[in-house]
Amino acid sequence: MATGRTHRPATRSRGIPEATVARLPLYLRALTALSERSVPTVSSEELAAAAGVNSAKLRKDFSYLGSYGTRGVGYDVEYLVYQISRELGLTQDWPVVIVGIGNLGAALANYGGFASRGFRVAALIDADPEMAGKQVAGITVQHSDEMERIISDNGVSIGVITTPPGVAQQVCDRLVAAGVTSILNFAPTVLSVPDGVDVRKVDLSIELQILAFHEQRKAGEEAANALPDGAVPASVTRKESADKGPDGDVPAVMPA
Amino acid sequence: MATGRTHRPATRSRGIPEATVARLPLYLRALTALSERSVPTVSSEELAAAAGVNSAKLRKDFSYLGSYGTRGVGYDVEYLVYQISRELGLTQDWPVVIVGIGNLGAALANYGGFASRGFRVAALIDADPEMAGKQVAGITVQHSDEMERIISDNGVSIGVITTPPGVAQQVCDRLVAAGVTSILNFAPTVLSVPDGVDVRKVDLSIELQILAFHEQRKAGEEAANALPDGAVPASVTRKESADKGPDGDVPAVMPA
DNA sequence: TGATGTGAACCCCTTCACAGCC
DNA sequence: GGCTGTGAAGGGGTTCACATCA
Known part of the structure; x- marks a missing residue:
């Protein structure tokens, strides 16, 4: 990382960002699928698509684990499966x-x-x-x-x-x-x-409530804004409309 | 917000941070419990404790909704329940x-x-x-x-x-x-x-894998690092240490 | 040539600390 | 006096863009 060292910075070990950890299982799943289809290597672009993230993020994530790829080629599927499994502690029961x-x-x-x-x-x-x-x-x-x-x-x-x-x-x-x-x-x-x-x-209930929030937004703002707070509840007209889209790609997590 | 306006900035509406939206259901649950116990008001400190977050975060979150509290007093429980429900779109079915x-x-x-x-x-x-x-x-x-x-x-x-x-x-x-x-x-x-x-x-499996990662950390490195895969794994000195602790309170979901 | 690995810019969120108001 | 509301500082994570290297 900081250094240009290639073979596992040895002491870097700690410090894998929580956000990265949360995505490792996603990569692992995608890699496992590739492995079952006997695909030998993947590029960050392909793997990222399969995992539903963008390639820059994926490369950055992998960089925290070490230099497991080959420039001009991509990543060895089996090798990565093993490395991620090990990192996640899945080599044990x-x-x-x-x-x-x-x-x-x-x-x-x-x-x-x-x-x-x-x-x-x-x-x-x-x-x-x-x-x-x-x-x-x-x-x-x-x-x-x-x-x-x-x-x-x-x-x-x-x-x-x-x-x-x-x-x-x-x-x-x-x-x-x-x-x-x-x-x-x-x-x-x-x-x-x-x-x-x-x-x-x-928490199912929380997830649904978050979806409801965005759903309400999509339906138009009239509803919620119509009543001067202290006042009476909404009527909520609703009418389709894409606009905002909380985010292009994916919703999100968050730490605690 | 930006303006010093007190009464529902009217057009402010959009722009509630996603992280805040994800916590609103938590606040709502805590408030509902207080409401059932007929508690009339709560301070940010008390409510934050009940929701498992810190008070500064809670106040900041509420500030995106409007000025619903009373300085020197706290928040009116019923009023907040209604406001958050409305914001989340739960006043409809x-x-x-x-x-x-x-x-x-x-x-x-x-x-x-x-x-x-x-x-x-x-x-x-x-x-x-x-x-x-x-x-x-x-x-x-x-x-x-x-x-x-x-x-x-x-x-x-x-x-x-x-x-x-x-x-x-x-x-x-x-x-x-x-x-x-x-x-x-x-x-x-x-x-x-x-x-x-x-x-x-x-995703149950992903949640468990994230827990396993941290569990492995707590257990010490011997285990997973013991095997010299393609090369030699890390040594990763580490020794307990509460430090990192993914977080005091609550974990979370994640995108798609 | 082509894809990785990564500094640096950017953005969002959290936390601090205190001004403002009841 | 007490607690809210919020600028400002601080951290993390994401994205960009390119140097690097098989």
């Missing part, structure tokens, strides 16, 4: 527990994409005694009482919370106390965790 | 269709948080003739053949895709052709859409 086996928890348990990439459902946990013992996705549901033992026995460091919002924080606390340091939260609640624990959230 | 009624689609259909906030499941659609006619979450599943008619008849502008990845793009194309301009994609695929159509994606 991550046991995961899912807590809260309702509709969503069961759906996730059945989700194939899990095992495909280094993740293994180590246990399904539910607070309902009725659920305990039942089979979901070929796995026997266990009662919450077992949570600490399960986590400890399996060395689980990643937990998925699919409980009702009311109990999400306490489930989270127990997971953390038992040794979990990464949590994927599907419950519509803000979780507070100690330093060193990562939380990512997935 | 948004009919939504869910395409792909497998485990996940069914789970979403059963998800309560839907109706609670201006969203209404107008239809469940599946390509499997076996599914058509079945009841899921109290709604009769309809066959894909009906898609265009359903969207048109109900004025649907938001679609949720929970199909297998292989058919997601074609489903997307049909939705868009039929008039849908906002899509929430749960399929692990990059969707391409024309300008003016918003896509947000929710």
Whole structure:
């Protein structure tokens, strides 16, 4: 990077931007598809198109990992798959527990994409005694009482919370106390965790609301602007119109 | 804003930063909880804590909406709930269709948080003739053949895709052709859409991979770096260190 | 020749710190 | 006195554009 060194700046290691990390899985997926089609190399342009980003961004992202490409040629697909997998920590197996086996928890348990990439459902946990013992996705549901033992026995460091919002924080606390340091939260609640624990959230309702915001914009401004605040709610005429388009390409993320 | 005007800058309307829009649902949720407890006002500090952000950010966010607070006092809860709802377009009803009624689609259909906030499941659609006619979450599943008619008849502008990845793009194309301009994609695929159509994606696998990356960091480098691929991986000294901590509060989504 | 790797410009967002108002 | 609203500073991330090198 800074230096013109080619072979892995050695100590650069830290400092992969969070935004880049969030895109690595995207690149990996695109590369895996190419790999299955036995494509040997790709240019940044082609791969970027497949991943839905622009090529400059992709090259910059890869530059944080090292110089894995060949000028005038492109990137070796297999090699990149390996490097990104390694960077993401997917060369090892991550046991995961899912807590809260309702509709969503069961759906996730059945989700194939899990095992495909280094993740293994180590246990399904539910607070309902009725659920305990039942089979979901070929796995026997266990009662919450077992949570600490399960986590400890399996060395689980990643937990998925699919409980009702009311109990999400306490489930989270127990997971953390038992040794979990990464949590994927599907419950519509803000979780507070100690330093060193990562939380990512997935929230259907929030996503829909963001879409609604833009949708309203597209429909025309009359609606929202029509009423002098203190006043009465809208009527919202609506009428198509493309204009604004939040962004040419993709919506976006954001850090925390 | 720019001007010192107090009463709804009228034409300011556009220009709410995307990052702010993404947090409005969070504020709204916290405010709704306060409202249910009949709390009349909140300070930026309290509300920020409840929403998991810092107070400066919250005040800045609200400043894009207008001057809705009272210095020395705080914000009126009910008033803010209304203003944010209006801004997000939740004062109207948004009919939504869910395409792909497998485990996940069914789970979403059963998800309560839907109706609670201006969203209404107008239809469940599946390509499997076996599914058509079945009841899921109290709604009769309809066959894909009906898609265009359903969207048109109900004025649907938001679609949720929970199909297998292989058919997601074609489903997307049909939705868009039929008039849908906002899509929430749960399929692990990059969707391409024309300008003016918003896509947000929710991807379990990507979230887990991001967590794995950080998890690997916490665990120390030995593991992944141990193998000398094409050359030698890094040594990456690193040693715990809370430092970086992806963030204190909340993670996020990402574009398409 | 052609595509990578990257400094530098640019832009958006976050954070600070305090002026302004109740 | 207390808390909002906001210029200004600071950081990150994206994009540009080109030097670099197989």
